[in-house]
Amino acid sequence: MSTPVLAAANVTKSYRLGKREIPVLRGVDLALMPGERVALLGASGAGKSTLLHVLGLLDAPTSGQVLFDGRPVHDLPVAERARLRHEHTGFVFQFYHLIPELTALQNVLLARMMATSTLAYWRTRGAARAAAMDLLAQVGLQDRLHHRPSELSGGERQRVAIARALLAEPKVVLADEPTGNLDSATAAGVVELMFSIQQQRGLAFLLVTHNEDLARRCDRIVRMRDGVVQGEPART
Amino acid sequence: MYRLFLAVRYLLTRPINLLGMAGILVSVWALVVVVSIFSGFLQQIELHVRSASADISVHELPAWAEWTPLERALRDDPNVADTARRLVHYGMLSRPGQRPASPPLLGRSALHGGDQPFLFVLGIDAAAEARVTGFGSWLENPEIPAELRVADRTRPLAADAGRPRVLVGLERLQREGLHRGDTVVLTSGRLQSEPDGQKGLQQVTLELVVAGAFKTHHGGFDGNNVFVDHEVLRAALFPDAPDGVQEIAVRCRDAATLDATATRLQRAVARVLDRGDDRAYGKVQTWREKNGQFLASVEHQRGLLKIVLIVIMVTAAFLMLATLSMMVTEKTSDIGILTAMGATPLGVLQVFLACGLTITAAGVVLGLLLGTVTSVFLEEIRQFVLWATSIDLFPLKVYNLDRVPCAIDPLWLLQVAAMALAVGTVVSAWPAWRAARHDPLVSLRGN
Numbered sequence: 001m002s003t004p005v006l007a008a009a010n011v012t013k014s015y016r017l018g019k020r021e022i023p024v025l026r027g028v029d030l031a032l033m034p035g036e037r038v039a040l041l042g043a044s045g046a047g048k049s050t051l052l053h054v055l056g057l058l059d060a061p062t063s064g065q066v067l068f069d070g071r072p073v074h075d076l077p078v079a080e081r082a083r084l085r086h087e088h089t090g091f092v093f094q095f096y097h098l099i100p101e102l103t104a105l106q107n108v109l110l111a112r113m114m115a116t117s118t119l120a121y122w123r124t125r126g127a128a129r130a131a132a133m134d135l136l137a138q139v140g141l142q143d144r145l146h147h148r149p150s151e152l153s154g155g156e157r158q159r160v161a162i163a164r165a166l167l168a169e170p171k172v173v174l175a176d177e178p179t180g181n182l183d184s185a186t187a188a189g190v191v192e193l194m195f196s197i198q199q200q201r202g203l204a205f206l207l208v209t210h211n212e213d214l215a216r217r218c219d220r221i222v223r224m225r226d227g228v229v230q231g232e233p234a235r236t
Numbered sequence: 237m238y239r240l241f242l243a244v245r246y247l248l249t250r251p252i253n254l255l256g257m258a259g260i261l262v263s264v265w266a267l268v269v270v271v272s273i274f275s276g277f278l279q280q281i282e283l284h285v286r287s288a289s290a291d292i293s294v295h296e297l298p299a300w301a302e303w304t305p306l307e308r309a310l311r312d313d314p315n316v317a318d319t320a321r322r323l324v325h326y327g328m329l330s331r332p333g334q335r336p337a338s339p340p341l342l343g344r345s346a347l348h349g350g351d352q353p354f355l356f357v358l359g360i361d362a363a364a365e366a367r368v369t370g371f372g373s374w375l376e377n378p379e380i381p382a383e384l385r386v387a388d389r390t391r392p393l394a395a396d397a398g399r400p401r402v403l404v405g406l407e408r409l410q411r412e413g414l415h416r417g418d419t420v421v422l423t424s425g426r427l428q429s430e431p432d433g434q435k436g437l438q439q440v441t442l443e444l445v446v447a448g449a450f451k452t453h454h455g456g457f458d459g460n461n462v463f464v465d466h467e468v469l470r471a472a473l474f475p476d477a478p479d480g481v482q483e484i485a486v487r488c489r490d491a492a493t494l495d496a497t498a499t500r501l502q503r504a505v506a507r508v509l510d511r512g513d514d515r516a517y518g519k520v521q522t523w524r525e526k527n528g529q530f531l532a533s534v535e536h537q538r539g540l541l542k543i544v545l546i547v548i549m550v551t552a553a554f555l556m557l558a559t560l561s562m563m564v565t566e567k568t569s570d571i572g573i574l575t576a577m578g579a580t581p582l583g584v585l586q587v588f589l590a591c592g593l594t595i596t597a598a599g600v601v602l603g604l605l606l607g608t609v610t611s612v613f614l615e616e617i618r619q620f621v622l623w624a625t626s627i628d629l630f631p632l633k634v635y636n637l638d639r640v641p642c643a644i645d646p647l648w649l650l651q652v653a654a655m656a657l658a659v660g661t662v663v664s665a666w667p668a669w670r671a672a673r674h675d676p677l678v679s680l681r682g683n
């Protein structure tokens with residue numbers, strides 16, 4: 001057995017509301033193998049987004065461990081966690097979170113700027129531009145490079161977000177209801193795109209969704225209930 | 237890299253931020269221009285005062301002080317080139333049978349002219365005075381019209397057919413319509429012991445012939461002083477003290493060491509005037525010390541203006557604070573995704589700090605440039621405004637100047653830049669810190 005690329009080991013998370021402690025995750029164990037496509041299902045408020053944030057090092061677990069390539073990473077210093085997020089994890093969210101002041105191309109390029117100094121970026125800007133344009137072409141937006149988010153449709157915006165998540169060539173993509181805001185036809189297109197890129201690049205892929213059909217197209221389904229997960233095989 | 241890139245994009249899409257920049261620009265501009273004018277003004281005034289002063293003056297001499305031993309002591313100093321004695325008295329100058337005109341405002345210190353009918357009478361030895369001060373050039377000032385010039389420049393105060401002469405400041409002479417050769421009466425007084433042992437004031441009247449005009453660069457000096465021959469004044473006021481002296485003007489060889497020289501001369505004078513009564517007689521001052529209060533008052537005004545203008549800068553900074561805060565509030569939605577992409581709170585802070593610093597830097601650079609250009613071309617600008625609107629922004633005549641003064645001090649430019657950058661950093665830091673403390677998960681969960 002190879003090591004999981006990303007894993008949660010007995011992770012708990014509770015929020016404090018005034019004097020009350022609200023447990024959201026109550027001991028979650030979850031392992032994501034390299035190249036594996038996992039769906040995370042569960043009722044609204046079950047804690048799916050919370051788990052995704054903890055796995056993506058955006059939020060700290062109350063107890064338990066987050067392991068990246070078998071190495072505990074949840075209590076690394078802020079800058080180290082930021083670097084791991086940048087290098088190894090791509091995020092796709094329901095509401096795209098594009099930066100409205102930037103064009104599609106600039107939004108994608110921002111992922112490259114994130115970790116490079118001005119000088120280093122300036123020297124390699126040609127390569128960065130080519131990579132970003134290539135990715136945007138892969139998601140079918142070669143004609144929308146210089147459009148602002150406000151000039152793009154919902155599906156197009158999500159494609160930009162996907163290209164952005166992939167530019168740094170992460171090992172893991174964490175997607176939180178990426179099609180939740182799209183109509184079914186557009187959603188289908190976006191899903192096909194994501195799955196084909198995932199397969200092509202051998203990405204570990206955690207997909208939070210409410211859609212059972214979508215979930216069944218993954219290697220594995222994980223259901224969340226009362227802050228714990230229960231696994232089951234997905235593909236029939 | 238993303239910090240600068242985002243900062244620039246954020247700023248370019250929000251023209252409202254130009255407001256903050258304009259505020260900084262205007263305040264930097266004003267600090268540069270106004271202080272340059274004042275510094276130039278101060279330089280000019282110093283030049284004017286200097287041109288009407290001796291390098292060093294010995295004054296506050298006691299009534300029994302004698303010229304010969306004092307002069308010998310002063311000349312012993314290696315830096316003393318020459319000395320001239322003066323009598324300094326007071327009086328009123330009028331045409332025979334006329335009263336002098338009343339002054340516009342009693343007691344006003346005359347910055348620009350001889351408006352006081354009550355004036356100082358300086359009894360001088362013209363030849364010695366010309367060696368020690370600019371006296372010679374005061375008589376040859378090109379602004380003096382030919383008919384008011386002294387006839388014999390080598391002996392300007394020599395008696396005219398037995399009648400003593402007087403030199404009057406050019407403006408006073410013209411204002412009172414006096415001509416060379418006119419007779420004027422100087423009315424003064426002196427203390428005299430009465431038979432009953434009391435001291436009483438005795439009127440002294442001198443009939444004088446106008447020898448011509450003099451003009452220094454210092455209007456206040458010209459308007460309030462007249463020159464008569466030392467011997468004439470002494471005989472009228474102190475007939476019993478042939479070697480008496482009230483003030484000594486000193487010219488130095490090395491003008492760079494006036495302060496040290498003055499200190500030495502002070503000791504020398506004290507030695508000569510030592511009566512064993514534990515009192516130090518006589519006061520030795522450089523021209524700068526002697527006019528210290530006057531020069532300091534202009535400097536003080538410059539200081540006050542600086543404070544007022546710095547307050548403007550702080551106000552401009554508040555404007556910037558408001559626009560930056562608005563921007564941060566609007567842009568918290570981006571903080572979630574930036575964090576997900578690998579930004580740290582410090583990075584987020586730097587994005588917004590870079591916004592504020594870019595605004596400040598742009599304002600400072602433009603303000604310095606514009607301020608310097610304005611300062612350099614002030615005279616041209618004044619003339620243009622005068623031509624276009626017939627408004628004189630800076631009436632030169634009032635200050636005895638021939639162009640708007642301006643002295644740009646690079647150190648002051650640096651200070652202004654540093655001040656603006658400091659203020660800009662402080663007002664950028666607060667919104668930036670607020671952005672850094674914003675929970676990225678709030679933006680990610682939101683909508």
Ligand SMILES: Nc1ncnc2c1ncn2[C@@H]1O[C@H](COP(=O)(O)OP(=O)(O)OP(=O)(O)O)[C@@H](O)[C@H]1O
Pocket residue numbers: 015016017022024042043044045046047048049050051
């Ligand atoms: N900052 C917080 N403070 C308190 N409670 C919180 C906080 N963030 C989330 N929660 C709670 O945690 C629980 C899980 O939230 P989470 O967003 O993970 O659910 P979810 O499974 O993603 O739901 P959905 O399907 O609607 O997106 C919810 O009950 C929510 O109210």
Ligand SMILES: [Mg+2]
Pocket residue numbers: 048049050176
């Ligand atoms: Mg959720």
